Amino acid sequence: MEHFNMALVDWSRAQFALTALYHWLFVPLTLGTSFILAIMETIYVKTGKEIWKRITKFWMTLFAINFAIGVATGIILEFEFGTNWSNYSWFVGDIFGAPLAIEGIMAFFMESTFFAVMFFGWNKVSKGFHLTSTWLVAIGSNLSALWILVANAWMQNPVGMHFNPETARNEMVDFWAILFSPTAVNKFLHTISSAYVLSAIFVLGVSAWFLLKKRNEALAKRSMIVAGTFGLIMSIFMVTTGDESARQIFNVQPMKFASMEGLYHGESNAALTAVGFFTKVPKPEDPDANDWGPKIKIPGMLSYLATLDPKAYVPGINDMINGNKAHNIISYYDRIKMGKLAIAALKEFQLAKKAKNDSKAAAALKTFEANYKYFGYGYYDDPHKLIPDVPLTFYSFHIMVGLGTLFIFIFLFAVIYGVKGKLTQKRWLLYVALWAIPFAYLAQEAGWMVAEFGRQPWVVQDYMPTLSAVSNIDQTSVIITFFLFAVVFTVLLIAEVKIMLNQIKQLKDGGQQ
């Protein structure tokens, strides 16, 4: 590990995290609002009531602002792959390239055609064609997200590939295994459903503001019912997909799962910590029960979440570090040994190939293939370095789950009082809905942090840690671009919020009650 420039690794990680976190401020609103628009426009086409056209056009303007400001912010991540993460880019080969290429082509065609009809086509194309375009924008943007998430899921659970030791690239052998891996399916469904929830909260919150100000009440009440219903259905779906995702994580990333719960010692009938606080950061080799403040625990729930059996054994961080024979867990100490064997064998294979010593190359290849499963562990000497930031993962996970649960109740009340026509009387609900907007973004970012910080140090689970993925470039340039990104993205975010607020404030009263 000593030959790696850890400051460069940390700055590269910080830069990527900053870019991804900012990019993810724009994306979910696009994914979810596109469907809300499609639903609103469908109501307009079905009922023929002009108020629904006005409602659709208003939200479409906010959608357009978010889309215009956010578009292409993700391309920076691709720049970073080639510049800062070149070892990684080479290592993942066509597996990462193929989904990103499909995403690029799909996004280009969707944006240049149906987006234009959706924004410019009012009164120029038929109602049916316009509605179809709006639905296609919604479906297209979500399909576009699919490919990015498939690529990300492969990093969390690499399947359907074969590593070519001659080129140091992973080659795709089963496209369908990559596309339909349980991790990819759950990641896609959980991510888009959470994006729908954020969008529903956004529509709900802005509408609540109108009602609090006693403006545009017809638009606001109708919008709240649509957003509340959409949000309620999607938040329940989100819980289902989150539940399934947790089981996937337990199976393929047990260290992340244990970190999400701050579980150091494995146990049967493991309790889920509903609420808990670390009083100090626990040392993995010497975890102390006193490191925890007061906790609210649900007995057996963690075991159930992981395996659907409330009595099942859930391994803790120490089980993975030290191994647990009774539960067939290979220790990280042993994995490190096997990883080192794989790295040495790959080097030997290369030397033997160059020396045209086929028998030595074949022997090295055999050793390499037998140990490749733990290749990435070989870069470490101390297994404790393979533990993610536990408090960060724990808090992110609990913030995400806690807020997700709260949103269900907000949607439920919005639907109940919306249908009863009592929204304006429930001012507490309007305030809660309005203030839920920043928390919906917080939940999104927390979700990203669980997924990405929780899997550290891996960029490709078990095969490539971040330290071997970075390019050997000048650290100063990474630091400069980190701060440039911070400035540019912050300016973009401020611009988006200001333009949106102006549009919301400027919306003139109109339409029937």
Place this chain on the structure above:
Amino acid sequence: MTKLIKKVFYFYYDGFRNMTVGKRLWVIVLIKLFIIFVIFKLFFFHDFLKTNFKTDQQRSDYVIEQLTK
């Protein structure tokens, strides 16, 4: 064919002209794209392996060396 091209052109032309929040948005979008594709890409984000090596063989040799040193 010419008629169709004209129709499509005016569809976009009128659309852009009649945008209400469009002008400020377009300025932001254009500045952003300039920063991303000109400043960032040209000055900071060269493809490391493509810039420093000529062939795929050289690139894979380099990556293997990095992964096994």
